[in-house]
């Protein structure tokens with residue numbers, strides 16, 4: 228984050244600096260150009276003065292010289308630093324006077340010499356086809372370093388007659404105008420070759436550069452590396468084509484990065500370069516507090532976001548996850564979960580609670596139904612489908628339970644075997660349906676005779692078994708008699724409308740021990756005895772009473788089957 232913010236800050240600074248340097252270049256350009264232009268205009272006026280032109284065409288004429296010098300003196304006060312010069316081509320006379328009017332009595336200071344290196348500027352200028360040169364040069368004769376505004380004085384035929392102009396005090400100009408004193412901003416002016424013309428460090432200025440050969444100049448090469456210099460040269464070519472435009476490039480000077488803004492000054496044929504030291508002007512370290520505040524705010528925001536996320540999203544989801552696992556193990560039944568959740572997560576939690584409750588309700592319903600079905604199935608497995616009485620399995624269980632209880636409580640259980648007499652005949656004569664109806668009728672007879680706590684079962688075929696709780700001989704006897712009586716009174720109607728009477732034989736016994744086989748065997752033996760004795764009667768195990776056998780076959784009422 229720190230790196231990203233720093234990069235961002237760096238980019239902002241660079242962008243800002245580029246705009247700033249462009250404005251600064253225009254400002255510097257105008258600041259330097261205005262005073263220079265003023266001097267140039269004045270110098271041009273001087274150079275085109277008819278008095279001067281007349282004199283320079285006849286430089287030996289004393290009257291014309293006198294008038295010419297008066298003209299020069301007139302201009303002296305107008306110039307910025309109160310001085311003027313005039314160099315005459317024909318005789319090499321060099322006239323000069325300064326603000327102090329030091330040479331008011333003798334303006335002719337010396338005679339220029341073609342062979343003198345310090346006078347080379349003059350002869351060089353005469354040989355060039357130019358009208359203006361701004362020459363920054365120490366004058367060895369006068370002992371001053373000035374920025375000379377040299378204007379060519381031409382005769383009506385265009386022939387160079389001399390050079391007139393003024394000198395601007397370099398140190399003053401540099402201090403007042405070139406050197407803004409602003410920290411981190413440096414302005415310098417160079418010519419086409421990159422030779423430095425104006426710079427606050429005078430030692431870097433390339434004095435009288437236009438008189439030098441290529442390679443002799445003190446140019447940008449002394450400040451910049453070859454790569455930066457080549458790049459700036461390219462930019463110089465570009466801005467020369469578009470004089471109102473400013474361009475900027477990064478350059479390195481003494482290992483430091485500067486932003487250089489460039490503009491072309493067509494009036495003086497120079498380039499203005501403004502160097503901006505970004506580290507000094509707007510060090511990145513100034514952003515550190517902002518960056519720190521930004522980073523801390525970001526961290527805080529992340530922290531708060533995490534806390535909120537944790538409390539409102541992560542925590543509820545983890546509770547939900549636990550509940551899902553508990554639900555899978557059947558330990559959660561849709562009770563409200565203790566979570567702080569709203570929005571989507573809250574809705575998810577509510578949906579889950581509701582879904583769980585519904586699943587549990589459905590499961591409970593299902594379990595209830597299964598329990599009911601199982602019970603019904605059990606019932607079915609213990610019940611005879613035709614008569615609804617207990618079947619053999621059901622009765623077996625009951626006898627077992629009751630016999631144990633009887634043995635425990637020293638009571639007797641009455642077991643009564645019933646077998647329909649000549650049932651086969653009912654089937655054969657009246658059909659199987661009539662046989663079934665007969666069996667159902669018997670079951671009704673048994674139910675009507677028995678007490679609430681006694682049990683009756685269809686043992687199989689036409690055999691029934693009755694179990695009587697707390698039985699004793701007399702009671703056993705009376706029940707047997709009652710059974711016989713009731714069944715005899717029944718009339719069964721067949722499908723064909725025939726009325727059928729029935730009888731059955733009974734074998735009964737009293738059981739005291741928990742031995743069902745033994746008891747059933749005794750009852751069965753008694754039944755056998757009843758059948759043997761002629762049917763339609765009962766026999767009780769151990770009962771000595773003799774019942775006369777009566778053989779009655781099932782017959783239609785009022786018919787004589789046997």
Ligand SMILES: Nc1nc2c(ncn2[C@@H]2O[C@H](COP(=O)(O)OP(=O)(O)OP(=O)(O)O)[C@@H](O)[C@H]2O)c(=O)[nH]1
Nearest residue numbers: 646647648649650651652654659660662663688689
């Ligand atoms: N309709 C009908 N007949 C059955 C059913 N189960 C057995 N039977 C018939 O019942 C008859 C039983 O006959 P038995 O008890 O052997 O002989 P019985 O004719 O009753 O003669 P006794 O018992 O000696 O009086 C057989 O004909 C079986 O086919 C049933 O569920 N419905």
